[in-house]
Amino acid sequence: MEEIRAQDALLTLEGLTKAYPGVVANDDVSFSILPGEVHALLGENGAGKSTLVKMIYGLVKPDQGEMRLKGEVFEPYNPAAARAAGVAMVFQHFSLFDALTVAENIALGMDNPPKPRELTSQIRQVSEAYGLPLDPKRTVGDLSAGERQRVEIIRCLLQDPKLLIMDEPTSVLTPHEVEILFETLRKLTAEGTAILYISHKLEEIRALCEHATILRLGKVVDTCDPREKSARELAEMMVGTSLHVPERDPSEPGDVVIEMDHVSLHSHTAFGTDLKDVSLAVRAGEVVGIGGVAGNGQDEFLSALSGEAWLSSGEVRLKGTCIANLRPNQRRALAVLSAPEERLGHSAAPDMSLTENALLTAAVRQRLTKRGFLRWGKTESFAKDVIKEFDVRTPGPDNAARSLSGGNLQKFVIGREVLQKPEVLVVNQPTWGVDASAAAAIRQSLLDLAADGAAVIVISQDLDELLEIADRFTALYEGKLADPVPTKGLTVETIGLMMGGGEEETAA
Amino acid sequence: MIRLEKRPSPSRVWAAMTPVLAVVATMIAGGFLFWMLGKDPLESIRTIFWDPLFHETFGPYSRPQLLVKAAPLILIAIGLSLGFRAGVWNIGAEGQYIMGAICGAGVGLAFFPADNPLIFPTMILAGALGGWAWAMIPGFLKVRFGTNEILVSLMLVYVAEALLASVSQGLLQNPDGMGFPGSRNFRDFPAAHNAEIFTNTGMHWGVVFAFVAVIFAYVLLTRHMLGFHVRLTGEAPRAARFAGVNPTRLVLFCLGTSGALAGMAGMFEVSGPAGQISIDFNSGYGFTAIIVAFLGRLHPIGILLAGLLMALTYIGGELAQLMLGLPAAAIQMFQGMLMFFLLAMDMLTNYRIRFSMKTA
Known part of the structure; x- marks a missing residue:
């Protein structure tokens, strides 16, 4: 089948190999992408998807193998060369300047930007043609994540690409925004543009893609037409084993453990969102899921509970006692733990070892200090416990946090808190960028924690995840929290309304 | 083609190797510089790095000088390294050094000519307090108003220099000095004199304190929660805030400690090797200590070695001026080159060089 595809392929990869010290990221990868198709690249974290697309986009040079674009040898030595050849990429993390306008940001990312007025009209044209509503004069700092992504997509489309690479494009979008994006992508493919689509979300791939290449440990293990497979079959191809589906005995929630009473908080970051009059009570044994599009106050919500920020008004109570004036470690002593979203730099220090990172939050509860002096032996054995219990793939606790893949570091960060036996655990994006089997393990550990009587608050943009593990659901929108409702019987549409502040977003 | 490839994690081997490489590169470039000045490069290098320690005639004189010059450098650099680790940039150690000297000497001279064993310890305390207070100015302004500690601490050096000139011609001027600027000499005031502990070794109380500071910093950074918080903040x-670090307290701790150590260094210098407060008593130790801190990789043991090496270039430089007629500026350039090469070589800890046949 590949031979037939290769004949009229847009891009053909033949035997691409790339090794990094200690790991072969891609091993003899071959496949081809046809013009006008949406080609899924599927694989767990660390399967080599990022390295592969970086080679196509000219960010990384392959050690061996060859790429052909429309039959000609394609060796981009930098992204500009790749763009000139018609390859564009929308990254998972946006590289936009908050203080500049949409048009200015787009001009900065272009190799030969046209004059500002021309560019503005071009942006308008493209955004209308592809159904991506966006005002070129708006400041990027005011845009939602979905709108920011549109900026990146339009920047790519202005270069008239033949191949558009999209890395986890829907991880930050509301269901409605996902639909808009899919419409755009379908329009593009109808015009003959090929799309290389990287995602963990199997349902999306089934809905959108015509062809899928599955990577595992750097090798192509399978290809298929995802429309003919079930999500479970796809996941099994990707993981190589059966998925672990979280199980949970419904239990009667106990007394209220943690309570936020009309909490308001002023955000100290330039483009942060203030929390406005947030109230929530979580009972022992309960998992409350908080949805919402990124940037609607999730970070601030977590910091109000972790003790990193002071409230401007309202109270946080633990079993009826006010803890609003306690600092992070005083709260930890009372078993109120948290795991922020940003792994590198917030929940973990990138250049420090896993042992040192274990010390970062576990010093108080695990008694890792004695009169201020560190007990390294005990700290290291705690780090080892986390690594073992949560199946963190690393040579050992001496390795720097930065050297772990995103998913593995996430397992470490969540494991570090879970093993400290919290009574209240607040996590933000617990499975973001984590592969399916690891995500299932993390979710199961959160459920186990609740089953043992902890109050668990999960902030996530993955609705499927929230529906799967939460007893009650609510959403943050512009710093306001909707009234929580039982998860049972909720539809994705209702949730979308809660996430949009109760009003239907007007379709473009 | 030569390419740079980012390492997955910083290389420990290279982190230890770069200072050595930087020294070698400095010797080569320095030798070239001396050759262009018409001197024999090998002889110049030998005069700077070898003769002060092993020359038959000069060795016995210069060897004790090694400890005398290294002690203030190490003492100051240890303090600075704590701040540098935490991202608190105290560039004004020279000012804190001067203020420590003024306060320490001032307290001592106030008791002249009493003979009490408590005078010298009191002077140490006063020196530390003087440096601490001078460092608290940028510290307070930073935590209260968000000012930049680099600029404020640096500018305060010039204020301190002006104060030094003023007291050596006024408040602390030697009443028996026949109008010459400068204080009484501490050699004539045994209770306050920071004399050699063992004759002809250069070992004075400042050296003892420098070694204690090295051990203290080593224990703090590797074994104590406060040291962990310092490193985490940097x-x-x-993540430091998440871990419960109070940034305000940490900034004040780092600036305060480096100020106190610099102040002590100034007090030991003025009451010992320098002997008196004079207009130009300070000799740039506070600035050179910045190089020492980085050359020692901000690591206490590294700083100890770097301090000794830097002291050697001071002594060797003086010897080279004497013996070969090298200009004093050439030695300063030599020290500057060391910093330059060190920063350039630092790249090797985070990147590896790849040679590939393919050209773009």
Whole structure:
């Protein structure tokens, strides 16, 4: 089948190999992408998807193998060369300047930007043609994540690409925004543009893609037409084993453990969102899921509970006692733990070892200090416990946090808190960028924690995840929290309304 | 083609190797510089690095000088390294050094000519307090108003120099000095004199304190929660806050400690090797200590070695001026080159060089 595809392929990869010290990221990868198709690249974290697309986009040079674009040898030595050849990429993390306008940001990312007025009209044209509503004069700092992504997509489309690479494009979008994006992508493919689509979300791939290449440990293990497979079959191809589906005995929630009473908080970051009059009570044994599009106050919500920020008004109570004036470690002593979203730099220090990172939050509860002096032996054995219990793939606790893949570091960060036996655990994006089997393990550990009587608050943009593990659901929108409702019987549409502040977003 | 490839994690081997490489590169470039000045490069290098320690005639004189010059450098650099680790940039150690000297000497001279064993300890305390207070100015302004500690601490050096000139011609001027600027000499005031502990070794109380500071910093950074918080703040400020670090307290601790150590260094210098407060008593130790801190990789043991090496270039430089007629500026350039090469070589800890046949 590949031979037939290769004949009229847009891009053909033949035997691409790339090794990094200690790991072969891609091993003899071959496949081809046809013009006008949406080609899924599927694989767990660390399967080599990022390295592969970086080679196509000219960010990384392959050690061996060859790429052909429309039959000609394609060796981009930098992204500009790749763009000139018609390859564009929308990254998972946006590289936009908050203080500049949409048009200015787009001009900065272009190799030969046209004059500002021309560019503005071009942006308008493209955004209308592809159904991506966006005002070129708006400041990027005011845009939602979905709108920011549109900026990146339009920047790519202005270069008239033949191949558009999209890395986890829907991880930050509301269901409605996902639909808009899919419409755009379908329009593009109808015009003959090929799309290389990287995602963990199997349902999306089934809905959108015509062809899928599955990577595992750097090798192509399978290809298929995802429309003919079930999500479970796809996941099994990707993981190589059966998925672990979280199980949970419904239990009667106990007394209220943690309570936020009309909490308001002023955000100290330039483009942060203030929390406005947030109230929530979580009972022992309960998992409350908080949805919402990124940037609607999730970070601030977590910091109000972790003790990193002071409230401007309202109270946080633990079993009826006010803890609003306690600092992070005083709260930890009372078993109120948290795991922020940003792994590198917030929940973990990138250049420090896993042992040192274990010390970062576990010093108080695990008694890792004695009169201020560190007990390294005990700290290291705690780090080892986390690594073992949560199946963190690393040579050992001496390795720097930065050297772990995103998913593995996430397992470490969540494991570090879970093993400290919290009574209240607040996590933000617990499975973001984590592969399916690891995500299932993390979710199961959160459920186990609740089953043992902890109050668990999960902030996530993955609705499927929230529906799967939460007893009650609510959403943050512009710093306001909707009234929580039982998860049972909720539809994705209702949730979308809660996430949009109760009003239907007007379709473009 | 030569390419740079980012390492997955910083190389420990290279982190230890770069200072050595930087020294070698400095010797080569320095030798070239001396050759262009018409001197024999090998002889110049030998005069700077070898003769002060092993020359038959000069060795016995210069060897004790090694400890005398290294002690203030090490003492100051240890303090600075704590701040540098946490991302608190105290560039004004020279000013804190001067203020420590003025306060320490002032307290001592106030008791002249009493003979009490408590005078010298009181002077140490006063020196530390003087440096601490001078460092608290940028510290307070930073935590209260968000000013930049680099600029404020640096500018305060010039204020301190002006104060030094003023007291050596006024408040602390030697009443029996026949109008010459400068204080009484501490050699004539045994209770306050920072004399050699063992004759002809250069070992004075400042050296003892420098070694104690090295051990203290080593224990703090590797074994204590406060040291962990210092390192964490430098590596990832947001993670530090999450870990419960109070940024205000940490900034004040780092600036205060470096100020106190610099102040002590100034007090030991003025009451010992320098002997008196004079207009130009300070000799740039506070600035050179910045190089020492980085050359020692901000690591206490590294700083100890770097301090000794830097002291050697001071002594060797003086010897080279004497013996070969090298200009004093050439030695300063030599020290500057060391910093330059060190920063350039630092790249090797985070990147590896790849040679590939393919050209773009």
